[in-house]
Amino acid sequence: MKRPFVTLEQLREMTVQYPTPFHLYDEKGIRENARKLKEAFAWNPGFKEYFAVKATPNPAILKILREEGCGADCSSLTELMMSDRCGFTGPEIMFSSNDTPAEDFKLAAKLGATINLDDFTHIDFLKETIGFIPETISCRFNPGGVFTIGESTEGFQVMDNPGDSKYGFTREQIFEGFKKLKAMGAKRFGIHAFLASNTLSNDYYPTLAGILFRLAVELERETGCDICFINLSGGVGVPYKPDQPANDIAAIGEGVRRQFEEILAPAGMGDVAIYTELGRFMLAPNGCLVTKVLHFKHTYKEYVGVDACAANLMRPAMYGAYHHITVMGKEDAPCDHKYDVTGGLCENNDKFAIDRMLPEVEQGDLLVIHDTGAHGFSMGYNYNGKLRSAEVLLQEDGSTRLIRRAETPEDYFATMIFD
Incomplete structure:
Protein backbone atom coordinates (compact mmCIF):
# COMPACT_ATOMS: atom_id res chain seq x y z
CA MET A 1 0.00 0.00 0.00
CA LYS A 2 1.42 3.35 -1.03
CA ARG A 3 0.89 6.14 1.46
CA PRO A 4 1.33 9.82 0.59
CA PHE A 5 3.93 11.80 2.51
CA VAL A 6 1.24 14.41 3.19
CA THR A 7 -2.12 14.31 4.98
CA LEU A 8 -5.53 15.51 3.85
CA GLU A 9 -5.47 18.18 6.54
CA GLN A 10 -2.14 19.49 5.29
CA LEU A 11 -3.39 19.53 1.70
CA ARG A 12 -6.55 21.39 2.63
CA GLU A 13 -4.41 24.09 4.22
CA MET A 14 -2.12 24.19 1.17
CA THR A 15 -4.93 24.51 -1.36
CA VAL A 16 -6.11 27.69 0.34
CA GLN A 17 -2.79 29.26 -0.60
CA TYR A 18 -1.83 27.23 -3.68
CA PRO A 19 -4.67 26.44 -6.11
CA THR A 20 -4.59 22.97 -7.62
CA PRO A 21 -3.00 21.45 -9.54
CA PHE A 22 0.51 21.72 -8.11
CA HIS A 23 3.57 19.56 -7.68
CA LEU A 24 4.56 18.97 -4.06
CA TYR A 25 8.01 17.85 -2.84
CA ASP A 26 9.08 16.38 0.50
CA GLU A 27 12.29 17.96 1.78
CA LEU A 283 13.43 12.46 -6.33
CA ALA A 284 10.55 10.46 -7.84
CA PRO A 285 9.09 9.09 -4.55
CA ASN A 286 9.57 12.47 -2.89
CA GLY A 287 7.21 14.34 -5.18
CA CYS A 288 3.54 14.10 -6.05
CA LEU A 289 0.99 15.89 -8.21
CA VAL A 290 -1.97 17.25 -6.24
CA THR A 291 -5.17 17.66 -8.24
CA LYS A 292 -8.88 18.21 -7.58
CA VAL A 293 -11.88 16.33 -8.99
CA LEU A 294 -13.95 18.59 -11.22
CA HIS A 295 -16.36 16.45 -13.21
CA PHE A 296 -17.78 12.99 -13.83
CA LYS A 297 -18.74 11.44 -17.12
CA HIS A 298 -20.99 8.38 -17.37
CA THR A 299 -20.88 6.96 -20.90
CA TYR A 300 -19.38 3.69 -22.00
CA LYS A 301 -17.02 3.98 -19.05
CA GLU A 302 -16.89 5.88 -15.79
CA TYR A 303 -14.66 8.93 -16.02
CA VAL A 304 -13.28 11.15 -13.28
CA GLY A 305 -12.17 14.53 -14.63
CA VAL A 306 -9.50 16.42 -12.69
CA ASP A 307 -7.94 19.87 -13.00
CA ALA A 308 -4.50 18.48 -13.90
CA CYS A 309 -3.74 17.07 -17.33
CA ALA A 310 -0.91 15.51 -19.31
CA ALA A 311 0.67 18.96 -19.57
CA ASN A 312 1.39 18.61 -15.83
CA LEU A 313 2.46 14.94 -16.00
CA MET A 314 3.00 13.45 -19.42
CA ARG A 315 4.44 10.02 -18.53
CA PRO A 316 1.09 8.15 -18.52
CA ALA A 317 0.04 9.71 -21.85
CA MET A 318 3.49 9.38 -23.40
CA TYR A 319 4.10 5.68 -22.79
CA GLY A 320 1.44 4.29 -20.50
CA ALA A 321 3.45 4.74 -17.31
CA TYR A 322 1.69 3.73 -14.11
CA HIS A 323 1.37 6.29 -11.32
CA HIS A 324 -0.46 5.26 -8.19
CA ILE A 325 -3.38 7.46 -7.12
CA THR A 326 -4.64 8.08 -3.59
CA VAL A 327 -8.05 9.62 -2.97
CA MET A 328 -7.19 11.71 0.05
CA GLY A 329 -9.25 10.96 3.15
CA LYS A 330 -10.21 7.58 1.72
CA GLU A 331 -6.86 5.82 2.07
CA ASP A 332 -8.41 2.85 3.87
CA ALA A 333 -11.71 2.72 1.99
CA PRO A 334 -12.32 -0.27 -0.31
CA CYS A 335 -11.24 0.21 -3.93
CA ASP A 336 -14.52 -0.98 -5.39
CA HIS A 337 -15.12 1.52 -8.20
CA LYS A 338 -13.49 1.40 -11.64
CA TYR A 339 -12.56 4.71 -13.27
CA ASP A 340 -10.54 6.34 -15.98
CA VAL A 341 -8.94 9.42 -14.42
CA THR A 342 -8.62 12.06 -17.11
CA GLY A 343 -7.42 15.57 -17.78
CA GLY A 344 -8.91 18.20 -20.07
CA LEU A 345 -6.59 18.07 -23.10
CA CYS A 346 -8.09 17.51 -26.54
CA GLU A 347 -6.29 14.16 -26.76
CA ASN A 348 -7.75 10.78 -25.81
CA ASN A 349 -4.48 9.67 -24.20
CA ASP A 350 -4.79 12.40 -21.54
CA LYS A 351 -5.46 9.82 -18.85
CA PHE A 352 -3.64 9.43 -15.56
CA ALA A 353 -5.24 6.02 -15.04
CA ILE A 354 -7.28 3.58 -17.10
CA ASP A 355 -9.67 1.09 -15.49
CA ARG A 356 -8.20 1.97 -12.10
CA MET A 357 -9.91 0.56 -9.02
CA LEU A 358 -10.39 3.38 -6.49
CA PRO A 359 -12.69 4.22 -3.61
CA GLU A 360 -15.85 6.03 -4.69
CA VAL A 361 -14.74 9.47 -5.85
CA GLU A 362 -16.75 12.62 -5.21
CA GLN A 363 -16.62 16.08 -6.72
CA GLY A 364 -14.06 18.21 -4.90
CA ASP A 365 -11.98 15.25 -3.69
CA LEU A 366 -8.24 15.84 -3.65
CA LEU A 367 -6.18 13.21 -5.45
CA VAL A 368 -2.48 12.59 -4.93
CA ILE A 369 -0.72 11.17 -7.97
CA HIS A 370 2.40 9.50 -6.59
CA ASP A 371 6.04 9.41 -7.66
CA THR A 372 6.10 12.55 -9.80
CA GLY A 373 9.18 14.09 -8.17
CA ALA A 374 11.35 13.24 -11.19
CA HIS A 375 10.36 13.69 -14.83
CA GLY A 376 7.05 15.18 -13.70
CA PHE A 377 6.96 18.96 -13.84
CA SER A 378 10.12 18.96 -15.95
CA MET A 379 8.36 17.33 -18.92
CA GLY A 380 5.48 19.81 -18.87
CA TYR A 381 4.32 21.75 -21.88
CA ASN A 382 1.71 24.28 -23.06
CA TYR A 383 -0.42 22.30 -25.50
CA ASN A 384 -4.03 23.57 -25.66
CA GLY A 385 -2.73 26.69 -23.98
CA LYS A 386 -2.48 24.85 -20.66
CA LEU A 387 -0.33 26.63 -18.11
CA ARG A 388 2.37 24.94 -16.06
CA SER A 389 1.50 24.50 -12.42
CA ALA A 390 3.18 25.73 -9.27
CA GLU A 391 5.79 23.73 -7.35
CA VAL A 392 5.58 23.65 -3.56
CA LEU A 393 8.10 22.38 -1.00
CA LEU A 394 6.92 20.65 2.17
CA GLN A 395 9.75 21.61 4.50
CA GLU A 396 11.19 19.50 7.27
CA ASP A 397 9.34 21.49 9.94
CA GLY A 398 5.97 20.85 8.26
CA SER A 399 5.62 24.33 6.76
CA THR A 400 5.35 24.91 3.02
CA ARG A 401 7.17 27.18 0.62
CA LEU A 402 6.36 28.13 -2.95
CA ILE A 403 9.41 27.21 -5.04
CA ARG A 404 7.92 27.97 -8.46
CA ARG A 405 4.83 30.03 -9.08
CA ALA A 406 2.17 28.84 -11.48
CA GLU A 407 2.30 30.25 -14.98
CA THR A 408 -0.15 32.96 -15.93
CA PRO A 409 -1.72 33.81 -19.31
CA GLU A 410 0.78 36.68 -19.46
CA ASP A 411 3.62 34.15 -19.32
CA TYR A 412 2.01 32.16 -22.12
CA PHE A 413 1.69 35.20 -24.37
CA ALA A 414 5.08 36.70 -23.44
CA THR A 415 7.01 35.24 -26.38
CA MET A 416 4.27 35.73 -28.97
CA ILE A 417 4.36 38.45 -31.63
CA PHE A 418 0.93 39.78 -32.57
CA ASP A 419 2.02 42.60 -34.93
Missing part, protein backbone atom coordinates in the same frame (compact mmCIF):
# COMPACT_ATOMS: atom_id res chain seq x y z
CA LYS A 28 12.70 15.39 4.56
CA GLY A 29 12.48 12.49 2.12
CA ILE A 30 14.88 14.11 -0.33
CA ARG A 31 17.53 14.62 2.34
CA GLU A 32 17.08 11.11 3.72
CA ASN A 33 17.50 9.59 0.26
CA ALA A 34 20.65 11.61 -0.40
CA ARG A 35 22.15 10.46 2.88
CA LYS A 36 21.28 6.79 2.28
CA LEU A 37 22.97 6.94 -1.12
CA LYS A 38 26.07 8.60 0.30
CA GLU A 39 26.26 5.99 3.07
CA ALA A 40 25.87 3.13 0.59
CA PHE A 41 28.98 4.29 -1.30
CA ALA A 42 30.97 5.60 1.67
CA TRP A 43 33.53 2.86 1.05
CA ASN A 44 34.68 4.88 -1.99
CA PRO A 45 36.47 8.07 -0.83
CA GLY A 46 35.86 9.90 -4.12
CA PHE A 47 32.18 9.02 -4.43
CA LYS A 48 29.82 11.74 -5.64
CA GLU A 49 26.22 11.83 -6.77
CA TYR A 50 25.65 14.15 -9.72
CA PHE A 51 21.92 14.75 -9.65
CA ALA A 52 20.35 14.75 -13.11
CA VAL A 53 19.04 18.31 -13.37
CA LYS A 54 16.67 17.30 -16.18
CA ALA A 55 14.69 15.19 -13.70
CA THR A 56 13.70 18.08 -11.43
CA PRO A 57 15.05 21.43 -12.62
CA ASN A 58 14.13 23.57 -9.63
CA PRO A 59 16.65 25.80 -7.81
CA ALA A 60 15.25 25.02 -4.35
CA ILE A 61 15.63 21.27 -4.95
CA LEU A 62 19.12 21.68 -6.40
CA LYS A 63 20.23 23.75 -3.41
CA ILE A 64 18.96 21.09 -0.98
CA LEU A 65 20.91 18.44 -2.86
CA ARG A 66 24.05 20.58 -2.94
CA GLU A 67 23.79 20.97 0.85
CA GLU A 68 23.76 17.16 1.00
CA GLY A 69 26.99 16.95 -1.00
CA CYS A 70 25.58 16.26 -4.45
CA GLY A 71 26.80 17.68 -7.71
CA ALA A 72 24.73 18.55 -10.79
CA ASP A 73 24.57 16.61 -14.04
CA CYS A 74 23.60 18.99 -16.86
CA SER A 75 22.59 18.29 -20.45
CA SER A 76 21.92 21.76 -21.87
CA LEU A 77 22.94 25.42 -21.78
CA THR A 78 20.10 26.44 -19.46
CA GLU A 79 20.75 23.56 -17.05
CA LEU A 80 24.36 24.72 -16.86
CA MET A 81 23.19 28.28 -16.20
CA MET A 82 20.78 27.11 -13.48
CA SER A 83 23.43 25.01 -11.75
CA ASP A 84 25.84 27.94 -11.80
CA ARG A 85 23.22 30.23 -10.27
CA CYS A 86 22.50 27.61 -7.59
CA GLY A 87 26.14 27.68 -6.46
CA PHE A 88 27.57 24.60 -8.16
CA THR A 89 31.10 25.29 -9.32
CA GLY A 90 33.82 23.62 -11.37
CA PRO A 91 33.98 19.84 -10.88
CA GLU A 92 30.67 19.91 -8.99
CA ILE A 93 29.12 20.08 -12.48
CA MET A 94 29.10 17.19 -14.94
CA PHE A 95 28.09 18.09 -18.51
CA SER A 96 26.63 15.06 -20.30
CA SER A 97 25.06 16.07 -23.60
CA ASN A 98 24.46 14.69 -27.06
CA ASP A 99 24.22 16.45 -30.43
CA THR A 100 25.72 19.35 -28.50
CA PRO A 101 25.65 22.98 -29.75
CA ALA A 102 28.91 24.90 -29.60
CA GLU A 103 27.58 27.46 -27.09
CA ASP A 104 26.83 24.67 -24.60
CA PHE A 105 30.41 23.39 -24.71
CA LYS A 106 31.70 26.95 -24.36
CA LEU A 107 29.73 27.56 -21.17
CA ALA A 108 30.63 24.15 -19.73
CA ALA A 109 34.30 24.92 -20.25
CA LYS A 110 33.93 28.42 -18.81
CA LEU A 111 32.32 27.01 -15.66
CA GLY A 112 35.04 24.38 -15.31
CA ALA A 113 32.51 21.55 -15.59
CA THR A 114 33.68 18.03 -16.31
CA ILE A 115 32.70 17.43 -19.93
CA ASN A 116 31.42 13.98 -20.80
CA LEU A 117 31.72 13.48 -24.57
CA ASP A 118 28.98 11.47 -26.28
CA ASP A 119 30.59 10.87 -29.66
CA PHE A 120 34.02 10.38 -31.21
CA THR A 121 33.51 13.30 -33.62
CA HIS A 122 32.89 15.61 -30.67
CA ILE A 123 36.59 15.45 -29.78
CA ASP A 124 37.58 17.64 -32.73
CA PHE A 125 34.40 19.71 -32.38
CA LEU A 126 35.21 20.47 -28.75
CA LYS A 127 38.79 21.45 -29.62
CA GLU A 128 37.59 23.73 -32.42
CA THR A 129 34.88 25.24 -30.21
CA ILE A 130 36.78 26.06 -27.03
CA GLY A 131 40.34 26.03 -28.40
CA PHE A 132 41.70 23.23 -26.21
CA ILE A 133 40.98 19.83 -24.72
CA PRO A 134 40.41 20.00 -20.94
CA GLU A 135 42.90 18.13 -18.79
CA THR A 136 40.00 16.21 -17.23
CA ILE A 137 37.64 14.64 -19.75
CA SER A 138 35.10 11.82 -19.85
CA CYS A 139 33.65 9.65 -22.60
CA ARG A 140 30.31 7.89 -22.75
CA PHE A 141 30.50 4.19 -23.61
CA ASN A 142 27.91 2.16 -25.52
CA PRO A 143 28.74 -1.57 -25.54
CA GLY A 144 26.12 -2.36 -28.21
CA GLY A 145 24.15 -5.58 -28.23
CA VAL A 146 21.26 -6.23 -25.86
CA PHE A 147 21.37 -5.67 -22.11
CA THR A 148 18.72 -7.30 -19.93
CA ILE A 149 18.61 -7.59 -16.19
CA GLY A 150 15.89 -7.49 -13.56
CA GLU A 151 12.50 -5.89 -13.99
CA SER A 152 11.70 -2.39 -15.10
CA THR A 153 9.26 -0.28 -13.12
CA GLU A 154 7.17 -0.08 -16.28
CA GLY A 155 7.19 -3.85 -16.80
CA PHE A 156 9.78 -3.45 -19.56
CA GLN A 157 13.16 -1.80 -19.89
CA VAL A 158 13.09 1.45 -21.77
CA MET A 159 16.73 1.26 -22.85
CA ASP A 160 17.66 -2.39 -22.74
CA ASN A 161 19.07 -2.39 -26.28
CA PRO A 162 22.27 -0.32 -26.24
CA GLY A 163 22.88 -1.21 -29.88
CA ASP A 164 19.76 0.76 -30.80
CA SER A 165 20.61 3.70 -28.55
CA LYS A 166 21.86 7.02 -29.93
CA TYR A 167 24.26 7.49 -27.02
CA GLY A 168 27.97 6.87 -26.63
CA PHE A 169 31.18 5.61 -28.21
CA THR A 170 31.56 2.06 -29.51
CA ARG A 171 34.25 -0.07 -27.89
CA GLU A 172 36.67 0.59 -30.75
CA GLN A 173 35.92 4.31 -30.70
CA ILE A 174 36.52 4.74 -26.98
CA PHE A 175 39.99 3.16 -27.20
CA GLU A 176 40.85 5.37 -30.17
CA GLY A 177 39.23 8.35 -28.50
CA PHE A 178 41.25 8.02 -25.30
CA LYS A 179 44.48 7.84 -27.27
CA LYS A 180 43.52 10.89 -29.30
CA LEU A 181 42.43 12.90 -26.26
CA LYS A 182 45.67 12.05 -24.46
CA ALA A 183 47.69 13.21 -27.45
CA MET A 184 45.68 16.46 -27.41
CA GLY A 185 46.52 17.21 -23.76
CA ALA A 186 44.02 15.34 -21.62
CA LYS A 187 45.54 13.98 -18.41
CA ARG A 188 42.67 12.62 -16.32
CA PHE A 189 39.95 10.42 -17.79
CA GLY A 190 36.50 9.20 -16.88
CA ILE A 191 34.11 6.59 -18.28
CA HIS A 192 30.34 6.94 -18.31
CA ALA A 193 27.56 4.58 -19.43
CA PHE A 194 23.80 4.21 -19.26
CA LEU A 195 22.35 0.86 -20.29
CA ALA A 196 18.88 0.48 -18.80
CA SER A 197 16.14 2.60 -17.27
CA ASN A 198 13.88 2.14 -14.24
CA THR A 199 15.41 -1.16 -13.17
CA LEU A 200 14.04 -2.83 -10.05
CA SER A 201 17.03 -5.01 -9.44
CA ASN A 202 19.83 -4.73 -6.92
CA ASP A 203 22.01 -6.44 -9.54
CA TYR A 204 21.82 -3.74 -12.24
CA TYR A 205 24.41 -1.32 -10.89
CA PRO A 206 26.90 -4.06 -9.88
CA THR A 207 26.54 -5.68 -13.32
CA LEU A 208 27.08 -2.35 -15.08
CA ALA A 209 29.98 -1.60 -12.75
CA GLY A 210 31.61 -4.89 -13.70
CA ILE A 211 31.36 -4.03 -17.40
CA LEU A 212 32.85 -0.57 -16.89
CA PHE A 213 35.52 -1.69 -14.43
CA ARG A 214 36.82 -4.32 -16.85
CA LEU A 215 36.77 -1.76 -19.65
CA ALA A 216 38.69 0.68 -17.46
CA VAL A 217 41.43 -1.85 -16.73
CA GLU A 218 41.84 -2.62 -20.45
CA LEU A 219 41.77 1.06 -21.40
CA GLU A 220 44.42 2.03 -18.89
CA ARG A 221 46.67 -0.85 -19.91
CA GLU A 222 46.34 -0.26 -23.64
CA THR A 223 46.27 3.54 -23.79
CA GLY A 224 48.25 4.51 -20.70
CA CYS A 225 45.50 6.97 -19.77
CA ASP A 226 44.94 7.75 -16.10
CA ILE A 227 41.34 6.79 -15.40
CA CYS A 228 40.27 8.76 -12.35
CA PHE A 229 36.53 8.17 -12.19
CA ILE A 230 33.79 5.87 -13.45
CA ASN A 231 30.27 7.26 -13.71
CA LEU A 232 27.53 4.63 -13.37
CA SER A 233 24.92 7.17 -14.47
CA GLY A 234 21.24 6.44 -13.70
CA GLY A 235 18.96 3.47 -14.20
CA VAL A 236 18.22 2.52 -10.59
CA GLY A 237 14.45 2.70 -10.55
CA VAL A 238 11.64 3.21 -8.08
CA PRO A 239 8.55 1.05 -7.46
CA TYR A 240 5.75 2.97 -9.15
CA LYS A 241 3.29 0.15 -8.43
CA PRO A 242 2.35 -0.78 -4.84
CA ASP A 243 3.26 -4.46 -5.28
CA GLN A 244 6.73 -3.80 -6.67
CA PRO A 245 9.76 -4.21 -4.38
CA ALA A 246 11.95 -1.19 -3.78
CA ASN A 247 15.64 -1.28 -4.58
CA ASP A 248 17.97 -1.60 -1.59
CA ILE A 249 20.58 1.08 -2.13
CA ALA A 250 22.80 -0.35 0.62
CA ALA A 251 22.86 -3.74 -1.14
CA ILE A 252 23.50 -2.02 -4.46
CA GLY A 253 26.45 -0.10 -3.01
CA GLU A 254 27.84 -3.30 -1.53
CA GLY A 255 27.47 -5.08 -4.88
CA VAL A 256 29.44 -2.34 -6.62
CA ARG A 257 32.09 -2.51 -3.87
CA ARG A 258 32.58 -6.23 -4.48
CA GLN A 259 33.10 -5.64 -8.20
CA PHE A 260 35.52 -2.83 -7.36
CA GLU A 261 37.56 -5.10 -5.07
CA GLU A 262 37.54 -7.97 -7.57
CA ILE A 263 38.41 -5.97 -10.71
CA LEU A 264 39.89 -2.54 -10.09
CA ALA A 265 41.84 -3.02 -6.87
CA PRO A 266 43.96 -5.95 -8.15
CA ALA A 267 44.76 -3.89 -11.26
CA GLY A 268 46.23 -1.12 -9.13
CA MET A 269 43.22 1.12 -9.74
CA GLY A 270 41.90 1.24 -6.20
CA ASP A 271 41.87 5.03 -6.18
CA VAL A 272 39.22 5.39 -8.91
CA ALA A 273 36.24 7.51 -7.81
CA ILE A 274 32.69 6.27 -8.36
CA TYR A 275 30.02 8.71 -9.55
CA THR A 276 26.27 8.27 -9.92
CA GLU A 277 23.42 10.23 -11.55
CA LEU A 278 20.31 8.98 -9.80
CA GLY A 279 17.69 11.58 -10.65
CA ARG A 280 14.67 9.27 -10.53
CA PHE A 281 15.83 7.30 -7.49
CA MET A 282 16.58 10.48 -5.58
